[in-house]
Amino acid sequence: xxxxxxxxxxxxxxxxxxxxxxxxxxxxxxxxxxxxxxxxxxxxxxxxxxxxxxxxxxxxxxxxxxxxxxxxxxxxxxxxxxxxxxxxxxxxxxxxxxxxxxxxxxxxxxxxxxxxxxxxxxxxxxxxxxxxxxxxxxxxxxxxxxxxxxxxxxxxxxxxxxxxxx
Amino acid sequence: xxxxxxxxxxxxxxxxxxxxxxxxxxxxxxxxxxxxxxxxxxxxxxxxxxxxxxxxxxxxxxxxxxxxxxxxxxxxxxxxxxxxxxxxxxxxxxxxxxxxxxxxxxxxxxxxxxxxxxxxxxxxxxxxxxxxxxxxxxxxxxxxxxxxxxxxxxxxxxxxxxxxxx
Numbered sequence: 001x002x003x004x005x006x007x008x009x010x011x012x013x014x015x016x017x018x019x020x021x022x023x024x025x026x027x028x029x030x031x032x033x034x035x036x037x038x039x040x041x042x043x044x045x046x047x048x049x050x051x052x053x054x055x056x057x058x059x060x061x062x063x064x065x066x067x068x069x070x071x072x073x074x075x076x077x078x079x080x081x082x083x084x085x086x087x088x089x090x091x092x093x094x095x096x097x098x099x100x101x102x103x104x105x106x107x108x109x110x111x112x113x114x115x116x117x118x119x120x121x122x123x124x125x126x127x128x129x130x131x132x133x134x135x136x137x138x139x140x141x142x143x144x145x146x147x148x149x150x151x152x153x154x155x156x157x158x159x160x161x162x163x164x165x166x
Numbered sequence: 167x168x169x170x171x172x173x174x175x176x177x178x179x180x181x182x183x184x185x186x187x188x189x190x191x192x193x194x195x196x197x198x199x200x201x202x203x204x205x206x207x208x209x210x211x212x213x214x215x216x217x218x219x220x221x222x223x224x225x226x227x228x229x230x231x232x233x234x235x236x237x238x239x240x241x242x243x244x245x246x247x248x249x250x251x252x253x254x255x256x257x258x259x260x261x262x263x264x265x266x267x268x269x270x271x272x273x274x275x276x277x278x279x280x281x282x283x284x285x286x287x288x289x290x291x292x293x294x295x296x297x298x299x300x301x302x303x304x305x306x307x308x309x310x311x312x313x314x315x316x317x318x319x320x321x322x323x324x325x326x327x328x329x330x331x332x
Contacts, residue, residue: 026285026310031301048303065307085308116308119192135197137214141231142251142282144192 002096006105009049009061011036018058024086028063049086050105052098059093062086062102066111073139074114074147076154081112103128113148122146131155168262172271175215175227177202184224190252194229215252216271218264225259228252228268232277239305240280240313242320247278269294279314288312297321 009015011032019029032047051061063086072078084106089098106113114133117125130146134157147155175181177198185195198213217227229252238244250272255264272279280299283291296312300323313321 024285024308027298027301027306028303028308028310063308065303083307119190132193135193137194137231140193141249142190142194142229144194 004052004097004101006050006052006101009047009051009058011047011049015047015049015058019061021058021090022061022086022088024088028086050102052093052101054093058090060087060089060098060102062088062106064106072156073136074133074145074156075112075149076156078156079112079153081114082106082109084113084115087115087117099124100128107148107150110150112150112153115146116143117146119144170218170263170267172216172218172267175213175217175224177213177215181213181215181224185227187224187256188227188252188254190254194252216268218259218267220259224256226253226255226264226268228254228272230272238322239302240299240311240322241278241315242322244322245278245319247280248272248275250279250281253281253283265290266294273314273316276316278316278319281312282309283312285310 013036016029016033016036019025048063048065049061050064051058053059062084065083065085067081067083069078069080072081075081084103087099087102089096113130115125115130125146128148130148133140133145133147133155135144136157149155179202182195182199182202185191214229214231215227216230217224219225228250231249231251233247233249235244235246238247241247250269253265253268255262279296281291281296291312294314296314299306299311299313299321301310302323315321
C-alpha cells in the first residue's frame with residue numbers, strides 16, 4: 001500500500017503553477033498570484049492549502065480555514081470549526097484514497113467541519129461520515145452545506161425547531 | 167420580439183416538481199418540499215425564487231435574498247444588498263435573453279448585487295456589468311464573488327488596501 005503524506009503547501013510560483021491544473025482554480029489563486037508579484041517575494045507564503053504530492057507533482061489538494069466559535073452558526077454548543085473547500089484529486093490520481101486521506105487529515109484536528117460540496121459528490125461525503133446540515137436560507141443562501149460532527153458536538157438548532165413545531 | 171415576464175414564484179407541489187429539472191436542485195428545494203409536507207399546506211408559500219414561464223413551463227429561475235446593511239462586508243458605504251443565486255435557464259430555452267431578463271429584474275431594485283457564479287459563466291456576468299470582488303479569504307473562503315454596483319456605491323476596502331501598501 002502506498003504511503004500517503006498530506007502536507008501544508010508552500011505558496012510559490014511553482015505551487016501556483018501546479019494549481020492551474022485543478023478545476024476549482026479561481027479568484028483565490030489569482031489573488032495569491034497577485035500578492036506574490038506585488039511583494040517581490042519568491043517563496044513560501046503560509047497558506048490554507050494542504051495537498052498530496054506524487055513524484056513531485058501535486059496530485060490532490062484542499063483548503064482548510066478555522067472559524068472562531070463566536071461566528072459559529074452550525075454547531076451546538078458553539079465551536080471553533082473548520083471550513084473545508086476545493087477538495088480535488090486530479091483525474092490521473094483518482095482511486096488511490098487521496099480524497100479520503102485529505103478528509104481524514106482535516107478530521108484529525110478534532111474540530112467540527114463544514115463543507116459545501118458539488119451535489120454529485122454527496123456519496124463520497126456520506127462515506128466520510130458527513131451529514132446534510134438543516135437548510136437555513138438566511139445562513140446558507142445558495143449553499144448545500146454538509147457537516148461532520150466529532151464526539152460531543154451536535155448540529156445547531158434541532159431542539160429549537162422541535163419546540164416550534166409542537 | 168417575445169415579451170418576457172419575470173414573476174415571483176409561488177411555492178407549491180407543481181413548482182417544486184418543475185424545480186427538479188434544474189441542475190442546481192439541492193438542499194434548499196428539499197427543505198421546501200419537507201416544509202410543504204409537514205404543514206399540510208397546498209399552496210403558495212412566499213419564496214425567494216423568481217422565474218420566467220414559457221407555455222406553463224418554468225423555463226428559467228433565480229433566487230434573490232436581501233441582506234441588511236449591518237451584515238454588509240462588500241460595499242462602501244455599507245448597504246442593504248441582494249444576493250443572487252441559482253440563476254439558470256433550462257437548455258431548451260437558452261438564447262432568448264431569459265438570463266439577461268432575470269439579472270435586469272434583479273438590478274431594478276437599485277441595490278448592489280453579489281453573486282457567486284460558476285467559473286465558466288464569467289463572460290455572461292461581465293456582459294451584465296458585474297465585476298470581480300477583491301478576494302478576501304476570511305470572507306469568501308471557497309467563493310469567487312462577483313458584484314454589481316449601482317451609481318454611488320463602491321466596493322469595500324479598496325482605500326484601506328492602498329493605505330497599507332504605501
